[in-house]
Amino acid sequence: MARALSFWGWGYADKFPGRAQRLALGGRLRLGLGIRSGLPRRPPRLDQIELRTPRIEVPSQLADFCTTRKEARIRHTYGRAYRDIVRGFRGDFGSAPDMVALPRKEEQVQAVLEWADQHGVAVVPFGGGTSVVGGVESDGAGFRGVVSLDLKGLDQVLEVDPISRAARIQAGATGPVLEAQLAIDGFTLRHFPQSFEFSTLGGWLATRAGGHFATVYTHIDDFVESIRMIAPNGLIESRRLPASGAGPSPDRLALGSEGALGVITEAWMRVLPRPRYRAKASVRFKDFERAVEAVRAIAQSGLNPANCRLLDAHEARLNQVVTDGSSVLILGFESADLELKDRLEQALAIALELDGQCPEGPVHRGPQDEVGSAGAAGAWRSAFFDGPYLQSSLVSLGVMADTFETACTWDRFPALHEALTQRIGEVLRRVCGAGFLSCRFTHVYPDGPAPYYTFLAPAKWGGELQQWAEIKAVASNTLQEHGATITHHHAVGRIHRPWYEQQAPAPFLDVLKAAKKSLDPNGILNPGALIPESAGGRPGPTG
C-alpha cells in the first residue's frame, strides 16, 4: 500500500480536503444544519510531533521486526475515536507506545508475547487502528513500557475449501487485501463495515464487528468456523466445525475479547460466492414511527433481506439521500444463484401497506446486468464509506462530530429514541449552544433494531474533549436507563468501560477476570480494555 495513511485522521492522507473545500463544507453545514463552524485550521505535521523517550529498547531477538522509530510510534498511538482525532489534530501523542512490532510470522507474535511477559511490558494488539472506543491506546501504567503489536504483516489467505465454502485467513488482512485473495477462487467474505478499507479480520473478530448484512448474519461472529488465538499461557485453536454443541463455545470467548485475552492470529471463515442476482428498492415514509413499524414487520417476516437500513429524515438529509423530510428505508436482497424478485416484492408489499412509497420502483439485476449504484441506495453507499473522512474535516473546522450505536428490543425503542432525541438535544444546546442528531438502523432483528446515532455540534477549541465527554455520558446513561446495550458493534474498549461494567452481570465480569488470569497471568494484554481491574491496567482517559 504505497498510498499514505493520515497519521492523525481517517484513512488516506490525500483525501483530507484543502482549505477552500473545507471552507465550503463549513458553509454547507451552516446553511443545511444550522451548525456554525470555525475557520479551517491547518492539520499537524509529523515533524512537529514530540514524543517521550521510549521506556524500553528493542531486544536483539526481536530486532528484525520491531522498532522504536517516532513515526511508527505516532501511527500506533490512537484508534479513530472522536477524542483520538481531536488529540491527533492537536499533535498530542502523549500516550504513544514505546515500541512497535510488525511480525510477519506467527512465531514472531509468540516471541513478542514471551519477551513482554518476562519483562513486564504491556502488549496492545493492533489491526487497522480504526477503533472508535479507545481499543488500542494504553499509557502502560504499571508496566515497564508498551509495545503495539501490529498484525498487518500477517495478511494471507492460507487455504480455501471450495466444497465447504470456507477460507483460512490471517488476522492482519484488511478488507480489500482478503477480498482480493478470496476473489481468485470466486469467493467473498461480504463483511463490509464502514472501516472496511483499513480494518482487519483480527480486529473484526476481537471487536465483534457488524457488517454488510442487515439481518441474520449481522456480526462477524456468524461467519466464524474456527479461531486461532495466542495467549501468554497457551494457544487456543478451535476445531473447524460448521456447528457444535460441546460445551460453551471457545470461539465465543475469543469473539469480543478485544486483545485482552489473547492475540487472534488466524481464523477459518465462511465465505460466499459473489452475488449475481440483486433486487433493491428504497421506500420513503412521511412518518418515522410508521417506517419503524414497517422495518419491524419486515424483520419479523423471515424474508431476511441483506439490506434493511432505515434512515430518519435527518440522516437522509445529512447523507443527501433525500431532502424532503422523508425517512428512507433501503431494502436489498442478493444471491449467487437465485432470482429474488418474489422476496423483494413480498418485503415491498409489507412496507407499502404501512404507508411507504416507492417512487423509483424496485430494481432487479441479474448476472448479465451491470452493477450500478444509482438512486437512493447508491447515494447512501458512497456517503457511508466517506462518513469518517467528513468527521476528520469537521474536527479541523472546530465542529464536533461523533456517533454512538446500540441495540434494544422493539418494545423499548420508542421510549429510548424519544429520550435520546430530547436529552441529546438538550445537552448539545447546553454544552455547545446548538446541535444536530440523526438516527439510522444499521441492523435489524426479529426482536429489535440496532439504532445508530450521529451528532454534530459547534465545539470550543481546546474544550472539545470536556464537551464531548459530557455529551457521551448523557448518551450512554440514556442507553443504560432504557435497557439498551452500550454497543452493538463498536466494542467496549476503554471509552465504554464504565457503562459496560454496569451492564455486564458482576459474576460474569469475575469470570472474565478469571479467564484473563488463566490465559494472561501477568495481565500484559491490552491492559485497561474491556476487562475491569485487570492486573496493571486501568481505564484510559475519557476526556
Place this chain on the structure above:
Amino acid sequence: MARALSFWGWGYADKFPGRAQRLALGGRLRLGLGIRSGLPRRPPRLDQIELRTPRIEVPSQLADFCTTRKEARIRHTYGRAYRDIVRGFRGDFGSAPDMVALPRKEEQVQAVLEWADQHGVAVVPFGGGTSVVGGVESDGAGFRGVVSLDLKGLDQVLEVDPISRAARIQAGATGPVLEAQLAIDGFTLRHFPQSFEFSTLGGWLATRAGGHFATVYTHIDDFVESIRMIAPNGLIESRRLPASGAGPSPDRLALGSEGALGVITEAWMRVLPRPRYRAKASVRFKDFERAVEAVRAIAQSGLNPANCRLLDAHEARLNQVVTDGSSVLILGFESADLELKDRLEQALAIALELDGQCPEGPVHRGPQDEVGSAGAAGAWRSAFFDGPYLQSSLVSLGVMADTFETACTWDRFPALHEALTQRIGEVLRRVCGAGFLSCRFTHVYPDGPAPYYTFLAPAKWGGELQQWAEIKAVASNTLQEHGATITHHHAVGRIHRPWYEQQAPAPFLDVLKAAKKSLDPNGILNPGALIPESAGGRPGPTG
C-alpha cells in the same frame, strides 16, 4: 401430568408395549434388519428396587420441597442414555441421589445451593431427565451426598412481549407446558427436539439442544435473548437484547454449561407466530452421494428451509418412510405470513437437477387448509417422536440400540461417513456378531452437515455395557480422527468427556475450570459433567 412416566425407560409408562407386541417387534427386526433378538424380558418393578440409605437428611429449612423418598430418588438417578436404560431395566439404581429437591420458587433454588455449598453436598440440576450423555448422574464421590435439583416446578411463562416477539419463560417448563402457555398469545417457540414432550427449556439451554429448524436457527442458542442463572457465587442475568457487541457474550457462557457453572432458572426467548403457510416435498435419490450433494447445494443456496433432513436408505427403511433402497430428502418451508411456493420450487429445482425424484409432488398449505401429516414427511415425523420408545422395547429384547451425532465440514464428510460405516460395521460384527447402522442429517449448514447415526445389534445379557462401551469408543475415536465434533446437540455430560477433553483446546479447558472456580468455588454443581477435574468431581462410569 397425571399420566405416569416410566421410571427406567423412555417416556410414558403405558407406552411400553406388552409381551406379544414386543415378540412381534423382535420378529420384524429379524426379518427386516437381520438382527436376532432375545425373548422379551419383564421390566423391573418399583417395589423391587433397593437403594442405599440416604447419606444426608432433609434440613428443616428445605423440608417443604425436598424429599428422600425412594421413588423420587429412583426417578432422578439417570437420564435416558442407552447405559441408563440398561441399568434401569436391570433394576440397578446404585447411584441414586440422596435427596430430591422440587422447588417451586427461585428462592428455593437459591436456598438449596446455599445449604449444599455450606455442607459439601453436590447438586445435580435436573430438567426432563432425558440426557443421553450421562448429564444428570453423579455418585457424589468427594461430597457428603448428592441432591437432584428438579426444576420442573418452575414452569411458567412469566411475561410475553408481543411487540418484540419474546417471552420470559421459567427453566422447568417442558415443551408442551411452555407451548400451551405461549399459544394463549398466539406464539410458539418452535423448538421440537426428539425429547420435546419431556425435556425442559433449562435443559435445552444447558445442553445447547438442537431443534426443529434444519437451517439457520438450529440450536436453542439462536432463540435466546437473555438468561438468568444462579451460581453459588452470584446471579448472572444478562440484559434483554436482540444483539450486542459488548465483550464476549454472557449468554454463550451459560449455553452449554450443563449445570456445572450455575442453575438456569429462566430466560427471555424469541418466539414466533404459528406458521400458517407450509410447503413440503420429499425427494428420493438412488444414490446417497448425490443426495448429499443436493443437500449441500440447498444448504449453500440461502433458501434456508425449515426442514432439510436427509435419510439414508437404511434410515428410510428403519422408519418405514420408503423401503425401496432410496435415500430420502424431506424439504419443508413454513411461514406465518408468506407464500412459500417460490422457495420450495427453487429448492426442488436444485434437488431434481442432482438426480432427485419427487414422485408425490410438492404439497402447499395455506391458512385455510387442514394441517395433515401425509406422505414420507408425516411417516418420518411420527417415527421420529416414537424412536426413543423403540429403544426401551429393544433393551427388553436384548437388542442394543443407540445413536450418536456430530457435525463436520462438507469436505470431510465423505471420508468420515466411509470410516464410520466400515469401522462401526466391523466393531458391531466383532463385538455383537451382527449389526445395523443408519445415517440421517438432522441439521445442515453452508459449511457442513450434522449427521446422526443409529446402530442396532444383538446384545449379550449382562454384557451390554461392555459391548456398548467398545462400540461407542470406536464411533467417538473415528469422529475425533476425522475432525468432527463429539456432539452437535447431545452435549458432553459424562459419556463424551474423554473425547471432549481431546477436542477442546487445553487453555480453553483451563478457562472453563477458572470460570467454575469463580462461580462455584466448592465445585458442588454437577461434578464430573463437562468440566474436567472439577473440585470433588470425576467422570461417571462409562461401561
